Amino acid sequence: MKLSTFLSFVLLVIVLPSCKDKKQAVDYVDPFIGTGGHGHTYPGASMPFGMVQLSPDTRKDSWDGCSGYHYSDKTIMGFSHTHLSGTGIGDYGDIRLMPTTGELMLEPGFEENPASGYRSFFSHEKEKAEAGYYQVWLDDYQIKAELTSSQRVGMHRYTFPKSDSSHFILDLYEGVTTDKILDAWLKIENDSTISGYRRTKGWANDQHIYFYAVFSKPFTRFGIAHNDKHQPMQTFAQGGSIVAWLDYSTNTNESILVKVGISAVDVAGAKNNLSAEVPHWDFDKQRNLARESWNSELNKISVDGKSERDKTIFYTALYHTLLAPNLYSDVDGRYRGHDRQIHLSQNNAYTVFSLWDTFRALHPLLNLIEPTRSSEMIRHMLDIYDKGGLLPVWELAANETQCMIGYHAVPVIADAWRAGISDFDQHKALKAMVKSARQKLHGLDAYQHLGFIPADHESESVSKTLEYAYDDWCIAELARALGYNDLADTFYLRAQHYKNLYDPQTQFFRGRQNGGFIDP
Numbered sequence: 001m002k003l004s005t006f007l008s009f010v011l012l013v014i015v016l017p018s019c020k021d022k023k024q025a026v027d028y029v030d031p032f033i034g035t036g037g038h039g040h041t042y043p044g045a046s047m048p049f050g051m052v053q054l055s056p057d058t059r060k061d062s063w064d065g066c067s068g069y070h071y072s073d074k075t076i077m078g079f080s081h082t083h084l085s086g087t088g089i090g091d092y093g094d095i096r097l098m099p100t101t102g103e104l105m106l107e108p109g110f111e112e113n114p115a116s117g118y119r120s121f122f123s124h125e126k127e128k129a130e131a132g133y134y135q136v137w138l139d140d141y142q143i144k145a146e147l148t149s150s151q152r153v154g155m156h157r158y159t160f161p162k163s164d165s166s167h168f169i170l171d172l173y174e175g176v177t178t179d180k181i182l183d184a185w186l187k188i189e190n191d192s193t194i195s196g197y198r199r200t201k202g203w204a205n206d207q208h209i210y211f212y213a214v215f216s217k218p219f220t221r222f223g224i225a226h227n228d229k230h231q232p233m234q235t236f237a238q239g240g241s242i243v244a245w246l247d248y249s250t251n252t253n254e255s256i257l258v259k260v261g262i263s264a265v266d267v268a269g270a271k272n273n274l275s276a277e278v279p280h281w282d283f284d285k286q287r288n289l290a291r292e293s294w295n296s297e298l299n300k301i302s303v304d305g306k307s308e309r310d311k312t313i314f315y316t317a318l319y320h321t322l323l324a325p326n327l328y329s330d331v332d333g334r335y336r337g338h339d340r341q342i343h344l345s346q347n348n349a350y351t352v353f354s355l356w357d358t359f360r361a362l363h364p365l366l367n368l369i370e371p372t373r374s375s376e377m378i379r380h381m382l383d384i385y386d387k388g389g390l391l392p393v394w395e396l397a398a399n400e401t402q403c404m405i406g407y408h409a410v411p412v413i414a415d416a417w418r419a420g421i422s423d424f425d426q427h428k429a430l431k432a433m434v435k436s437a438r439q440k441l442h443g444l445d446a447y448q449h450l451g452f453i454p455a456d457h458e459s460e461s462v463s464k465t466l467e468y469a470y471d472d473w474c475i476a477e478l479a480r481a482l483g484y485n486d487l488a489d490t491f492y493l494r495a496q497h498y499k500n501l502y503d504p505q506t507q508f509f510r511g512r513q514n515g516g517f518i519d520p
Helices: 003-021 267-277 283-298 308-321 362-369 371-388 409-418 426-437 444-450 461-481 485-501
Strands: 053-057 078-080 096-101 127-130 133-138 143-149 153-160 163-171 180-190 193-201 207-215 221-226 229-232 236-238 242-250 254-263 334-336 342-344 394-396
Touching: 053 133, 053 143, 053 153, 096 143, 096 153, 096 254, 133 283, 143 283, 153 267, 153 283, 180 221, 180 242, 193 242, 193 267, 207 267, 221 236, 242 254, 254 267, 283 308, 308 362, 362 371, 362 409, 371 409, 371 426, 409 426, 409 461, 426 461, 426 485, 444 461, 444 485, 461 485
Parallel strands: none
Antiparallel strands: 053 078, 078 096, 096 163, 127 133, 133 143, 143 153, 153 254, 163 242, 180 193, 180 236, 193 207, 207 254, 221 229, 221 242, 334 342
């Protein structure tokens, strides 16, 4: 062998492992960051802006457990397909699935006594989370649980021990919060397929979700617990509390896979989403597809530096910014509108517009790294205006929650326009913005007539006055750009209302009533 050939071979041997071992952006994501303290995040599997957020449920009706999971918890109740990340109010936790062995239990029980229900102990030593993938060992049942997803489909893989009494529990009653069940039904389609529907009243006043679930192995027996009555081999139930169980005999280390498509439209939509997005049974393939999707999104920002810890913090934060808003339309373009009707559109529909939380930084970031998606979101905001009468404030599952203050769809639209995103009806957008500003909700009546909100008239009077003034300036900017000069002058003047709460003596903005500033 020539010396040059030998040296080239040695160089190849040295270089290839180093390339293979180089960390990618997705490798820095740690989904457990934010799951403790007051972070309100979940560690489960989702795609960027995905409709599905497949994640473990460890608690309910807890402010620190708004996402359904808290790092301090020691038991898991199951794995549901919808969760909220980072919010200050809890909801969702729809379509919970839990694998078990041994005695059949149909309620989640209590954390202090997991044996009272289908709940299981777990430890963080046997738990793993990556972007698009989650894994945990269920101590009580000796089952390995793995989760991944596509945009609209949750994919599960459960590895069982040898048992003649292995089960799946599918719970339509339990969620992250104590939602009121407005309607529900469940149908055993055949020995490997279940469909159903859940309609609830919670933070979202009227949420609809349909599902279509397919199991890789036929179940031997099944049943439905309906309003506390156990009905073996029952194939349909509607209304009230519904929990289904599926029985199996499993061998040592036998894996059973489950694919669950969801939709806000109907079961056909959920089934179509499943068929279109996950037609295969290759869990590892889907896990890799999710990983590649996340890596592509995260690579839109590249950072340099020696600190691996700082890169983990950065890319995990970036990952969290890409979890929501969530897709709300099916693969065929159908979606549930704010008029409660089903519509068809070529534009993607979205939900979870927590605009008081996101107008300052998230949406300006999306304008830079996700301009196409930003324009889709704005077009859907205008669709919400068309079908619901106003731009969104804090929108959830085709419902307006009216949570928090301001009308902050306004700066989101104005900032997108300023960033060069203009493929939406700008004149309609301006009309919608003005309509939001001329409501009489949340102190706006006093704000328009007095130039500020008196402290004894409305709570959070200072914050509301300041945020309305900023939103009004954004309206004025877009109005001037579109040639509506009189309208621009009106809103430039309104935007000065913040000055009416400025106290030059203390140099703070302060609440006012009866002609003076309030004390303390």
